[in-house]
Amino acid sequence: MRAVGLFDGKIIEVDEPVIRIEDRGYQFGDGVYDAWVAINGKHFLRKEHLDRLERSCNLIGIKPCYTRREVEEFTDKMLQESGIDFGIIYLQWTRGWQSPRSHIIGKDVKPLISGMAFPLNPYPEEFFTKGVKTIFYPDERHLMCHIKTLNLLGSVRGKNAAAEADAYEVLFVREMNNGSFVTECSLSNCFAVKNGVIYTAPNGKYILPGITRGVIIDLAKNLGYKLVEEFQTPDFFRNADEIFITNATAVMPNTVLDGKPVGDGKVGPVTKALIAEYQKLIDKVCY
Template sequence: MPLTAWVNGHFVPLEQAVVHIEDRGFQFADGVYEVIACFSGAFLDLDAHLSRLQRSCDAVAIRLPRPMGEIEQLIAEVYARNPFPHAMIYIQITRGISPRSHHPAEPIEPTLVITARELPEPGQEKIEKGAYAITLRDMRWQRCDIKSIALLASVLGELEAARAGADECFWLDEHGHMLEGCASNCLAVIDGVLVTHPLDHHILDGMSRRMTLRLAVSHGIAIEQRPWQLNEPGLSECMMCSTTDAIMPVCRVDEQIIGSGHPGPVATSLRQWMLEEFEQLRTGATQQP
């Protein structure tokens, strides 16, 4: 079954999906995006993703090209037209096509692209042994709360991680505080408390992060949102969370072995609880008439 994309008003075969050379997403990375997991037709946190998409557009003054309700319908249609039972739906909105200039010509029609890919799952070895991450001094722009398509710094971070044989790269601020990964949020267990950086302009309000904190509270795990460092006394676990990895224990960061060097009980439990919620979505979707 060929893959299908939505591009500016049309469903087209993926290999024919193109945008104009002067689209500002291509010229300036002038756009925003969302990635939504779908399990057997059930979308994970769809309303929250669409709300964040609206906030990102508002933050960079890009007009939604279609009403949000219509975008939601298009997301469902793109999923239905592609062959993946469990999928990642990408929504990308750019400011549109305009002669190359920092100041865009007016009026301009935003570009909307929606695609689907198979939802990847981490390998069993990574789950059993935990992930390995490196750290780099943060070199990204100062509005990481906006889900911008300007991801060159994250690409470079992932390349450094790959060269080191690592699974992820975490960004550190000028004081050595852990911020987030190139494609994940990060958390730690310190003196039995689940700790993660507070929401500000330096990290994204990740949906998996939200779910992780919600699951922790519902199971009686204390949480604290504050700046934290890897060398803090009492740090026994580290983990990352994302759409593709759910919650993944991180057992080594740079040359530091975290805790026992094996996945810890808090990360392991949180991962299991999150996967159980994913399974409920799958089951609920397949049982619908």
């Protein structure tokens, strides 16, 4: 197993120098990306992630120069060449390179696709049996969180703040006109459970419409849980019975928040049930 790259439709070595200094993605963050997990050597939820990548392109006016089928073939080649069993498939579209550098987009700029496939080590089992730690962190990102853009400084700062606090993730807290509310995490969505009801922030400009988030919402409803998509305060999360977070790689129990136990400090029954249902879906698709 090894990491491989993709540049303009061609498989390359990941350390091969190919980026032009005048690429707008490199200089302005003018681009979008998406990523999904490969499990047992198979794409998991690729269609949904590529759908979102196309939506992101549309929202910022990038017109891909390859067809959907061609993009799928690129990702198949990356997966095959890498030989990964468990890993990440990453794709990004930049608006392309433009000379001379200008904030104003040139008329003849051609979008550029690039990406990589790389292996991942499985999460430690205790992450799922004992849960992970999170901290609150101010959400100072832009108002385009619903678009998966290359502008990730706020998320980078949040994730590094979590690492410095020996935590797995941050729960972003955004100041709004009517108070402070939890939005999402640096690279995950978050859910709180209180009295058997599941709460999560609504789709909109403050959060990314996570693919795993959507799957978990459907699974929760199928299991008969009531689900409320409304912003909740930090105190609501502090007093939750359970918290869990979702991203492309996992559904993760969160049992410690800001150094204090969530609920009884153990992985709760709702979280356990959803992890089990999510694993059933993985087994159905990838095994």
